[in-house]
Amino acid sequence: MRIDRAGDVLAPGKPNDSVQFIDARDLAEWTIRMAENRETGIYNATGPAKPLGVGEMLEGIKGALKSDAKFTWVSEEFFD
Secondary structure, three states: OOOOOOOEEEEEOOOOOEOOEOOHHHHHHHHHHHHHOOOOOOOOOOEOOOOOEHHHHHHHHHHHHOOOOEEEEEOHHHHO
């Protein structure tokens, strides 16, 4: 929502800091399907498949929203 409103937006850390994310609904559906099928094993349930920096992710969100937001990068300690 903040990026959609445009203007200055605080961004944590450095643009090349890596991110991992997953949709909880997708993971829940997959987990239930695996249990129903009695599948076992060790699985990696994070994404994306290729490395992604927080800067690239935020720029992608900005582009999808057609926003003119400007990111101001601040240290993680700033948010403490």
